[in-house]
Amino acid sequence: MGALEGRRSGVTGSFGTAMQRSSSPDPIDLAPSGSAADSVAVPKRLPLLALLAALLLTALAWHDTRQRVAADAESRFALRVEELHRRFENQIQVYVQVTRSAAALFTAYPEVKRTEWNRFVDGLHLAERFPGITAVAFARVADQWTSPELVTEARMDGLRNFRIWPESTGPVRLVTLYAAPVNERTLRTLGYDLLSEPVRRAAAEQARDSGEPAVTRAVALRLDEGEASPPAFIVFQAVYRDGLSPATQERRRATFAGLVMTPIHVAPLAESVFGRMNDIAATVFEGRREFPLYRSRPEPSEQPLLTASRDVTLGSRVWSVQYESRPSFEDAVDSWKPTLVLATGLSLSVLLSTLLWALAATRDRALVIARRITTSLRRRETELDLLFNQAPLGIALIGPDAKITDCNPAFARAVGVGRDGLIGIDTKLRAQDPAVIAAIDAAIAGESVRLEVDRLLLAGGRHSHFSLHLQPVSTPGDPPFVMAFVEDIGDKRRAEQHIHYLAHYDPLTGLPNRVLLFDRIAQAARQARRDGGKVAVLFIDLDHFKVINDSLGHSFGDEVLRSVARRLHGGMRPTDTVGRLGGDEFLIVVPAIQKAAEAAAVAEKVLAQLAAPFAIGGRNFVVSPSIGISLFPDDAEDAEGLIRCADIAMYNAKDAGRNAYRFVTREMGARSRERLDLEAALRRALQNRELFLVYQPQLRISDDLVVGVEALLRWRHPEAGLIMPNRFLPVAEETGLIQPIGDWVLDEVCAQIGRWRDQIGLAVPVAVNVSAQQFRDGQLPAKVAAALDRNGLQGWELEIEVTEGTLIDDIPSAIATLRALKQRGCLIALDDFGTGYSSLNYLHRFPIDKLKIDRSFIHDLEQDGAGDSIPRAIVGLGRSLGLSVVAEGVETEAQLQLLRSLKCESFQGYLFSRPVLAEELEPILALRAARGHHASKVEPMARAPV
Numbered sequence: 001m002g003a004l005e006g007r008r009s010g011v012t013g014s015f016g017t018a019m020q021r022s023s024s025p026d027p028i029d030l031a032p033s034g035s036a037a038d039s040v041a042v043p044k045r046l047p048l049l050a051l052l053a054a055l056l057l058t059a060l061a062w063h064d065t066r067q068r069v070a071a072d073a074e075s076r077f078a079l080r081v082e083e084l085h086r087r088f089e090n091q092i093q094v095y096v097q098v099t100r101s102a103a104a105l106f107t108a109y110p111e112v113k114r115t116e117w118n119r120f121v122d123g124l125h126l127a128e129r130f131p132g133i134t135a136v137a138f139a140r141v142a143d144q145w146t147s148p149e150l151v152t153e154a155r156m157d158g159l160r161n162f163r164i165w166p167e168s169t170g171p172v173r174l175v176t177l178y179a180a181p182v183n184e185r186t187l188r189t190l191g192y193d194l195l196s197e198p199v200r201r202a203a204a205e206q207a208r209d210s211g212e213p214a215v216t217r218a219v220a221l222r223l224d225e226g227e228a229s230p231p232a233f234i235v236f237q238a239v240y241r242d243g244l245s246p247a248t249q250e251r252r253r254a255t256f257a258g259l260v261m262t263p264i265h266v267a268p269l270a271e272s273v274f275g276r277m278n279d280i281a282a283t284v285f286e287g288r289r290e291f292p293l294y295r296s297r298p299e300p301s302e303q304p305l306l307t308a309s310r311d312v313t314l315g316s317r318v319w320s321v322q323y324e325s326r327p328s329f330e331d332a333v334d335s336w337k338p339t340l341v342l343a344t345g346l347s348l349s350v351l352l353s354t355l356l357w358a359l360a361a362t363r364d365r366a367l368v369i370a371r372r373i374t375t376s377l378r379r380r381e382t383e384l385d386l387l388f389n390q391a392p393l394g395i396a397l398i399g400p401d402a403k404i405t406d407c408n409p410a411f412a413r414a415v416g417v418g419r420d421g422l423i424g425i426d427t428k429l430r431a432q433d434p435a436v437i438a439a440i441d442a443a444i445a446g447e448s449v450r451l452e453v454d455r456l457l458l459a460g461g462r463h464s465h466f467s468l469h470l471q472p473v474s475t476p477g478d479p480p481f482v483m484a485f486v487e488d489i490g491d492k493r494r495a496e497q498h499i500h501y502l503a504h505y506d507p508l509t510g511l512p513n514r515v516l517l518f519d520r521i522a523q524a525a526r527q528a529r530r531d532g533g534k535v536a537v538l539f540i541d542l543d544h545f546k547v548i549n550d551s552l553g554h555s556f557g558d559e560v561l562r563s564v565a566r567r568l569h570g571g572m573r574p575t576d577t578v579g580r581l582g583g584d585e586f587l588i589v590v591p592a593i594q595k596a597a598e599a600a601a602v603a604e605k606v607l608a609q610l611a612a613p614f615a616i617g618g619r620n621f622v623v624s625p626s627i628g629i630s631l632f633p634d635d636a637e638d639a640e641g642l643i644r645c646a647d648i649a650m651y652n653a654k655d656a657g658r659n660a661y662r663f664v665t666r667e668m669g670a671r672s673r674e675r676l677d678l679e680a681a682l683r684r685a686l687q688n689r690e691l692f693l694v695y696q697p698q699l700r701i702s703d704d705l706v707v708g709v710e711a712l713l714r715w716r717h718p719e720a721g722l723i724m725p726n727r728f729l730p731v732a733e734e735t736g737l738i739q740p741i742g743d744w745v746l747d748e749v750c751a752q753i754g755r756w757r758d759q760i761g762l763a764v765p766v767a768v769n770v771s772a773q774q775f776r777d778g779q780l781p782a783k784v785a786a787a788l789d790r791n792g793l794q795g796w797e798l799e800i801e802v803t804e805g806t807l808i809d810d811i812p813s814a815i816a817t818l819r820a821l822k823q824r825g826c827l828i829a830l831d832d833f834g835t836g837y838s839s840l841n842y843l844h845r846f847p848i849d850k851l852k853i854d855r856s857f858i859h860d861l862e863q864d865g866a867g868d869s870i871p872r873a874i875v876g877l878g879r880s881l882g883l884s885v886v887a888e889g890v891e892t893e894a895q896l897q898l899l900r901s902l903k904c905e906s907f908q909g910y911l912f913s914r915p916v917l918a919e920e921l922e923p924i925l926a927l928r929a930a931r932g933h934h935a936s937k938v939e940p941m942a943r944a945p946v
């Protein structure tokens, strides 16, 4: 994307900058330095530090909360204790106040009667209002004189059994006179002398002397005697005869009349204060936790959370109250708060550190991704940079004003102008070609254009052949521009032209080849068809060129061909086409002629041109042509037909003695067509088993013994009947069919030899003819060996017949092939000897066994006296080289006689036998075949000298 934007910006003049920037080695960091990315950077150890700090804060908060909660609880406990304790103290004072109030009654009414007392006490409603007070009693001072009076008074009040008890030991007594509410228990206390018991006595004397309430220590009340005695105490308040409390102790003792006493059970008193409390338990002790008087709750099994102790002063006595928090109080304490703070703190700590860790991890991941993206972008930019700067394709950016804003080195190279000289130039002003200007206009208008330009692309540039592709680029928000792709296709075009040349011209002579000739003929034929004219096709074959080639070498032959080509081309009109079909075959196409005579004139000219000797490599040569002529539309309508007709005519010219020309005739055409039909039929023949072999024996002239057999091919055409090899073998050679046919013949002959050997004990070689193609393809020795092996034959049982022409073409390789065949033991016969280009120089180098005198020489034997010269020479040659000689085509007794006189060794011919089917030959073979292959061998020295 960045690169694309770089291109876009390049339209406004910054593309080059963008590309240079992209090639800068400075790394691209997607996280802006010193930016938010850094501010949120989370060092890796920060989560741990944060966790530790948060844990510390949590511990502090927990501790603080604990203390606050504890302080709060203690404060509330203290307040609660203060409140309870105040109420307890008040209750005690209230109770003491009851004693005071009763004493005050005596101050107001010194002569309080029993009934008044009882009524007063009843009015106090002790049970409801002061449940701890069991009674309010009055004890009067009595001595020995007043005691009886007191007893009388009491008895008069109805207390008949009243007595002072226990028996007094001292003169003064303090006798319980009234006790209310009146009940069995209070009645029991009447008459009791308080001074008889030290605790009560001490408290009574203290009350007497102080004028203030005095309290006993905890005692068992007389009231409770005979029952369970719960802890109790008695409050005394002295009553003086003068009414109010005298000012001095002495006076108080002097006027002391008695005292009011209030026995109080501690439990009901304390219960009225502490009894309904659930949150705090209270234990009241006599003195400082010496003796427990009251416990509001059973002693707790667990240590209470909070405790407090407070004193209560009762006159000269001190009680202490122990307060303890109860579960209901403790439950109200926010003891969960520290735990909550701790849990919250821990949670927050973990959360915070996790958050920070996640932040750090997220950032790390983001950094990794950013790095990846950066790397990818960098690679992409580098690739784009490379692509742009090193692409073999020229790229230029053209703005909407048709000016070049940037280009790569390949573009500069393509147009041949330096890059600096290109930036900013107006392509429309500098373009040389109106088509280029139009293309630029079209591309700027938004059209993609492709064209090829065969000239200067820009003024000041260079000529070549260019391929130009203009691609408009437009993206929303950016100014449109055009990308120009330029490719110098000059080399490509030249290569194409060269390929075209190779495809259409003959590399040796530079003349049009077969392809182009076909095209020219077709062109000329079209033209002739329009104009009503004619086209002449001259097929030229050089006579005996093969001899030149073979004897003087291919290079020399090539030079001859080039020279002929030059002469032919030089002598023709520009409208004529001189071409080479291959080998020594040339073709001349003469268009737009009106009559055959014009073609004949051209042929005459060719004959004349080539008649002059050629001087090549210091030698002078005369090369004659044989020319065949066909005419369009007379002989054929297309190039192939015209060439074929001209070819046929050319052969006719050759047959007519060479160095001549012939027009194709109807008769020749018919033969040509017949030849085509023959080719098609021959293809089918092999498959349809229409080919078969006949065999012709070879006899020794001296004794008429069969010394060999030649296998000859025949074709039984289903319609045409028997076809001889001279008719179909040339077609087989031309079409390549000779190879499969030859293979079949070889196999079939070997199979027949095997059968004869087994059936009739044949012991003479059977000859098989091998074509030049078969001999030269390099496979013959292997094929022969395989055929022999397949049929279990020895090498000598097969004789290979080759023509001299076959060997002479490539002598070294021919020798090698012959040696390979000899290696396998085969016999070699040189067929048609004497008709070809026999070179006696080479003959001795060929490992051959037999010479076959061509039948044309045998035919000539009878013609005149000199007819035996060639057979005689061949017989002599064979004798001198140690070769056997067989004469073929012997038809008459005279010929045989002559051969006998020439000491020719053997013969074959109609005289003895035509070629016949294998089964027809078998009786002869059985009867007359010589035993052993040596029978066919001539012992040269044993013969008469030639």
Ligand SMILES: Nc1nc2c(ncn2[C@@H]2O[C@H](COP(=O)(O)O[C@H]3[C@@H](O)[C@H](n4cnc5c(=O)[nH]c(N)nc54)O[C@@H]3COP(=O)(O)O)[C@@H](O)[C@H]2O)c(=O)[nH]1
Residues within 6 Å of the ligand: 696, 710, 711, 712, 713, 714, 724, 725, 726, 729, 745, 768, 769, 770, 771, 801, 831, 832, 852, 855, 888, 889, 890, 891, 908, 909, 910, 911, 915
């Ligand atoms: N490559 C192969 N060539 C073959 C094969 N079979 C034959 N040939 C070659 O064809 C040419 C013609 O052969 P053909 O028509 O069979 O003629 C042969 C004989 O029939 C013929 N002959 C024999 N005796 C006489 C005679 O007394 N008079 C007479 N007018 N003709 C006679 O001569 C031919 C002998 O052939 P060759 O010895 O090979 O020269 C011929 O060139 C064959 O070689 C084949 O299988 N493969």
